[in-house]
Amino acid sequence: MDFDYVIAGSLLVLVAILICWLCIRRILALRAKRYRMWRRIVEAIVLSIIVLYAAYAGAISGFNALATVQYWATNPVPGNFYDVDGYKMHIYCTGQGSPTLILDAGLGNDWTVWGAVQPTLSKTTRVCSYDRAGFGGSAARPGTRDADHIAHELHELLTEAGITGPIILMGHSIAGLYIRDYAELYPQQVAGLVLVDSSFPLQDKNPVVKAAIASTPQRNPTAQRLQEKSNFVLGTPR
Numbered sequence: 001m002d003f004d005y006v007i008a009g010s011l012l013v014l015v016a017i018l019i020c021w022l023c024i025r026r027i028l029a030l031r032a033k034r035y036r037m038w039r040r041i042v043e044a045i046v047l048s049i050i051v052l053y054a055a056y057a058g059a060i061s062g063f064n065a066l067a068t069v070q071y072w073a074t075n076p077v078p079g080n081f082y083d084v085d086g087y088k089m090h091i092y093c094t095g096q097g098s099p100t101l102i103l104d105a106g107l108g109n110d111w112t113v114w115g116a117v118q119p120t121l122s123k124t125t126r127v128c129s130y131d132r133a134g135f136g137g138s139a140a141r142p143g144t145r146d147a148d149h150i151a152h153e154l155h156e157l158l159t160e161a162g163i164t165g166p167i168i169l170m171g172h173s174i175a176g177l178y179i180r181d182y183a184e185l186y187p188q189q190v191a192g193l194v195l196v197d198s199s200f201p202l203q204d205k206n207p208v209v210k211a212a213i214a215s216t217p218q219r220n221p222t223a224q225r226l227q228e229k230s231n232f233v234l235g236t237p238r
Helices: 003-032 037-074 147-160 175-185 207-215 221-234
Strands: 080-084 087-094 100-104 127-130 167-172 190-196
Touching: 003 037, 003 221, 037 221, 080 147, 087 147, 100 147, 100 175, 147 175, 167 175, 175 190
Parallel strands: 100 127, 100 167, 167 190
Antiparallel strands: 080 087, 087 127
């Protein structure tokens, strides 16, 4: 069960209920307090606003958790799951033939991004899309997430799935870096690479890329991560 989508959302519902209960108790108790009228009015207004926000957050996060569980129950992830270094990884293969084409999604995407591509390519050869750790059906894992580790995990996944080669690696965006690294680490297994709008080593040294980075407002990574986590718990993407 996914923590961000289900467990955290359910906990937020309980917290929202607790906040609403405490605020309502305080509002009712204000009638018995010998405060000045203006204070009772202001405090009641503030507490009412807190109740509304807490109820709203609890309602949407609760709906998101229920909708997510319902979606998983009615739309099981196709393909197979294998244990790689103690963590579950997902791969989905279709078609027949050789070499096997391995699809690696770009940053933030999972196997579903190939939904319109894989069926077409499967008419020609065997095609497998997979999820890197923490995306789609693959479990998140701690530690360094550089190209060497990601390439190693893919190699172990393919070994567990009985895909020994020859393979063609097709990587979109940042995955271009990962498949290049894979080809360097396991050249005997790789028959070719397909780079789709690929990132490339030292691209941040390119004047055009440097200018684009300089013109983009920089955000605190911790604050950005916290905001993204909050959005997932609340169900904002949905």
